Amino acid sequence: MSSEKLSETELIKRLFLPLARNYKGALNLGDDAALIPDHPGLDTVITTDCLVEGVHFLSTDPPAAVAARALRSNLSDLAAMGACPHVYTMAISIPGHIDIRWLEAFAAQLDTDQRAYNIHLAGGDTVATPGPLNISITAMGHVPTGSATARSGASPGDGIYVTGTIGDAALGLKLLTGQLSLSDDVARDFLIDRFHFPTARIETGITLREQATACADISDGLLRDLGNICTVSGCHAVIDWELVPLSPATKAVYENDNAYMELILSGGDDYELVLTGPEDLHGPFTRIGTMNSTENAKSPTTVRKNGEVLAYMKSSGYEHGW
């Protein structure tokens, strides 16, 4: 551990100012706020996600993974609405056990992600906390006026699709917490990597503006996020387990113990997109079911396995109570 101590001003100058250098409106982080110039013809999409140490990530997670998940969980929200990333602000509450080397690795990954996703740090707030590390990012993106994809546009008859593969991140987290073990190191590393470094589906989201009737990102689990589309669209989703795309690693875990089906479908942290659209939609996604009317539906989503309707499956995903 480094014993170097930096003031708030020095910390911002050393770690965060370089992340704002390429965005003129950040005003070199020297003002009270950032300035985003008028972008005629574009609507702004804005989203806020908060990650708390010990709740949304593990204290032992590498700083690069924490940075990637903090930023990409927001980018994934932009992707769901079809927005191009533009700028973000970050409020970070830093406890004493987080040292400068940890923060340097964290900032380095933000820099990498900024280049990969073409987004810039525009401002933020750096404060001390006696509690866990708390990272709150607000990301803004743009869509041509009136073209954002919402959750509310699905209709009965629409096909249901997902990008990528489902369930990997939830299994990765189980591996990290020791609740699951795998002898296959390649599979193990793959699943953990899917938890640590999710991919925000920006390009696909942009393509879908013209094609999807509804879209959401899968942060709280496929069944819950698809369920949210159903609730606001007034539809009932029927999906077939056999159609849900699984990675080889996840497939192997499931084949070894079928009980993992529930975690795969409701575990969360996938940051893939779930969308609805015409039955014959083609693109980098997989058809998993069909939207029906809500008539006689007992829950927002129904899962079938080998054509048989499964009994009610916990679909609430990750939820805290107060």
Added chain:
Amino acid sequence: MSSEKLSETELIKRLFLPLARNYKGALNLGDDAALIPDHPGLDTVITTDCLVEGVHFLSTDPPAAVAARALRSNLSDLAAMGACPHVYTMAISIPGHIDIRWLEAFAAQLDTDQRAYNIHLAGGDTVATPGPLNISITAMGHVPTGSATARSGASPGDGIYVTGTIGDAALGLKLLTGQLSLSDDVARDFLIDRFHFPTARIETGITLREQATACADISDGLLRDLGNICTVSGCHAVIDWELVPLSPATKAVYENDNAYMELILSGGDDYELVLTGPEDLHGPFTRIGTMNSTENAKSPTTVRKNGEVLAYMKSSGYEHGW
């Protein structure tokens, strides 16, 4: 304490959805992100401030005061740049000791402030934390394209002005922590109220777009925030203690013990505006000094008392180290 328990979804629906009802782009908090329609001819000003329980406010502070400070510290940043408030997002990390009644009072004050400042909740994130209450608000406002007031425009010869009175909030905090006592209950209540319920100077900020050469809000103390204007503008500020506007309550504390001058000038949390402009600027603010060149200046700001230059005064304001 209430024993009622709510899920995250229920909490958002009951407390935060009503705060978003009047903003169509909030999409009833039912989407992944909010949608801010194109506002042709307007630049967007965006700011993020984070408040941590036990760091930026006391656990014993009333929920209404916490809400007011969380939102108004951001509104004050908008005011400094001359922006009209538009929308905000809020990431709130809630510990177990904060109950539903506390949160209801918190949300009620946000509602009051939304009406007073004409701003709307557009989205956010509600999460659990094992640590202190952590509130991060990102506020957005609008200015006519190119008309935002920055910190960097001050020139030698400019007058230096402040709104309201200085030092009240810092003394209010001393009263709350028992480091200062006052027999005058009216003065005591006034100073605490200035800490709990600062006024964001939105109207004055809008007027100043055309008049001020530079502006900042006083969050970290007059000397530090004025010093930041000096640093980015390349000027040296000379202010006269006798000109600094004090409330009767603060004046009485100072007259009883002159050592409070330093706290008054550097204590922070005023959320007044400090600005520079022509020597004969008139408005709801008070002239406190003049901008000079940086030649022979040993620090960004110099304070004179009865015409005599005071020895170096701690002007760093509130700053943490890591």
